Amino acid sequence: MFEATKVGRSVSKEDYKLQQEELRTQLLAAQRDLRSSNLPVIVLVSGVEAAGKGEVVNRLNEWLDTRGVQTFAFWDESDEERERPRFWRFWRSMPSRGEIAILFGGWYQTPIEHRFKGQCTDAELDGELNRIVDLERMLIQDEALIVKFWFHMSEADQRARLKELSRDDRSRWKMLPDKSKFSEHYAAFEQVAERVILHTDRGIAPWYLVEAGDRRYRDLTVGKTLLHAIRSRLSEAAPEDHSQNLVGPDLPTSRSAQITLLDQLDLSLSLSRDEYKRELKRLQAEINELAWTAYKKKRSTVLVFEGVDAGGKGGAIRRITNAVDARLYRAIPVAAPTDEEKAHHYLWRFWRHLPRAGHITLYDRSWYGRVLVERVEGFATDSEWRRAYSEITRFEEQLVDSGVILLKFWLHISQDEQLKRFKDREEVPYKRYKITDEDWRNREKWPQYKEAVNEMVVRTSTQHAAWTLVEGNDKPYARVKVLRTICKTLSESLQRDPVPTAGYLPCGEKHPEADKERKRSNNAK
């Protein structure tokens, strides 16, 4: 597939001067229009060694107005990054709407390297590429424009370029602290690259293969491609990718079919005051101990609390935070997003609060707002909340794959119980602040919420991240059930080491199976 990048295209000096002037003016104009748009632009820069990726990026920074461009490289992985799911560092680098982020290598760098060095199998590589395709699709559906460049040249040209670079004491290449050795195995590297490009070259996020032999040709091509990509996207709506919008058949609407999981909860379950006191004390001691064990084992925990208004989220959360050392957890109340949060994909604000190794984050409401309040109140469009189910399950899969212990609670109460609690809140002085007109308004939409909750539970209760439905009419029962579930899960999970269920090794360690499979696939040829 790389033949087209080895034909020796070039641009003369005069021609370059002429074209550059015009291109630059247009890029600046496009950037201006971009600023008032909703598009975040992500430029990925990859390619063979010595193709001049750094030069291209500096050229773009020269042509564009730097006040709307940020460049990110991913070589210096910090411990804060290492301790979180591996895409966390990319989420940190996401551009705001109207801005451009240039990512060196981006999410392609590590998989390519790992495969090239035999640290993962083809199958594992494909798995990771699937996750990348999901990520890109999700961003694009949220208006992002992703422009992916692959710089390539023939082996002979690469050799010549490397020779030239090593002669020049001041070449950027020579100053790179860790030089890759890809060029010494040109064919093998090209093979991995081809697999990656083929797998991830989708209509909505195509790869642009750029011949890198001639610097002027290379830079002009990049500039023009970027300009064209921005201009086209600005003049049209975001591409709807219907093929991926599979939402399955609608749930049946007949009367009997409307009996949901929630209806089957036995809301009469309760605990006596004595049992409650005893269990609470025991479980609180246990959870604190488990939290410390998790800290020492560097296992992170994410606890999600959703529920009917007045369903007892706050009370359940407080029983945990009272018990666990405050140094080990952070409780994130999810309310209206800040303007920085609004300028990003809706999952961004949850990514930013993921715990460091050994810590716990409690989300008091969560990403599920997308398919609950945003759906019912019409804050999200139909296709937005529909596609959120798969966005959410994939997000959670990443958490679990990276070793995070994830638990999701739905605190449920009956409509009568809610009414009782609302009235109670209006009467007790220190509870009054908890009840607002909005609560009463939401209550009128009980059936719509019920439908949304039911669909949410059905679609997002996956094997790696099941919902725990909590019978909440009796507060003591609910609180003990929550605590007990957490203790049980923590103690089971902490007894075994985290297994990367996706079969992909984020840490770059040598995979025992990888060698075998590579040999197998080599033999097959």
Add this chain to the structure above:
Amino acid sequence: MFEATKVGRSVSKEDYKLQQEELRTQLLAAQRDLRSSNLPVIVLVSGVEAAGKGEVVNRLNEWLDTRGVQTFAFWDESDEERERPRFWRFWRSMPSRGEIAILFGGWYQTPIEHRFKGQCTDAELDGELNRIVDLERMLIQDEALIVKFWFHMSEADQRARLKELSRDDRSRWKMLPDKSKFSEHYAAFEQVAERVILHTDRGIAPWYLVEAGDRRYRDLTVGKTLLHAIRSRLSEAAPEDHSQNLVGPDLPTSRSAQITLLDQLDLSLSLSRDEYKRELKRLQAEINELAWTAYKKKRSTVLVFEGVDAGGKGGAIRRITNAVDARLYRAIPVAAPTDEEKAHHYLWRFWRHLPRAGHITLYDRSWYGRVLVERVEGFATDSEWRRAYSEITRFEEQLVDSGVILLKFWLHISQDEQLKRFKDREEVPYKRYKITDEDWRNREKWPQYKEAVNEMVVRTSTQHAAWTLVEGNDKPYARVKVLRTICKTLSESLQRDPVPTAGYLPCGEKHPEADKERKRSNNAK
């Protein structure tokens, strides 16, 4: 000074129950009022070992609405934190207006530990305490409420408590991964504590010494103190600390006295096209090399660009970013603050972009906006911009002390040259976006800006962070001067190791002088 914490105060169980109910209601109410106020609340929790700091913090989290409280401990220092000035981690933990942050130990933890272990001298400790007082004053002037608790008990009580804790397998204390050994040297620890408290017990941020022998008394006292502190601050304006508002005599206003540093700039300085080309090429190669050297030596650089509108900031910055590998720098354009930024002290938005070790941050406009545009346009009150001079110099001092290479450029042009450039911008298509009505309006305030700039240069050109005034009428001259200054400073700074000029060792290494001085001061007794 700790006698009052050893008198054996206690509260009975019944009394506690009674008081707690009332206290909690009031705390929640206070928190609600806080939310709609401008106050960030910082609660510092310190004290002797086994006094139950963790218990108190959990109690506060129980009483308060957790949706407005975040707790921060500072034991797990990440590399991202280690690579920046030592207060960076505290700036990361600053509460937004209307919220509460509980800081374990906070900025007092490390200095106390270092002095206790003999890793710094009394004089060095005092120096750090001065910086802490400055920080607290600055935050308070920006509406913050700081409540500092010191938990104390007699040596006998502490022994008893430690014994009790070590018997209880599930005590929080027992689970702490790194237990301090302070209790084994009770008197020595108390001595350091007294020095710290005396030095930092200011009217605007007093210490509350709490007897920690009885848990119920301790917790109630903390709750009531916090409640009272919030209530008092909500009912009054922020305390103006006039004693610290020293702004010096106003600059003389006679005609001849109005000749400023800026007037003395020789704006006729220029470079020929040939010289420019040659110098530019040479300096750009040099700066890239120096940036790589700085990266390898883990020295960070902060470049500040301020200047008259159309003074050539953008052009000068671009000559740097073209040259330096894009992986090594980040350019931060400073425009209107986001709402998260507005919810913090004005320096917060600059702290957050400080570079990691070995990287460069270019600020395109900066914290100096406070004493320039905010002063002239009246966005900051008189006392706000007046006190900003010392806030800024102390901020910069921290950067330099932590080893950051700091350079500040003022790009100056004549009023005529500005007019020429404005007109030019209106005519050239790809420059048109750079000129707005606001530029023309600002131009009418030339004298006010000039006065502000002059005072800024006078008051903030310190030994550790001098301004470089750049004669900007001739763009080639200005760009080369900027590049040359950076190259010179970088190459000089990189040849010597960073010297912690404040004489304080942020890294906690044993200071060779510390032992000597301690012996001296011991002998003197």
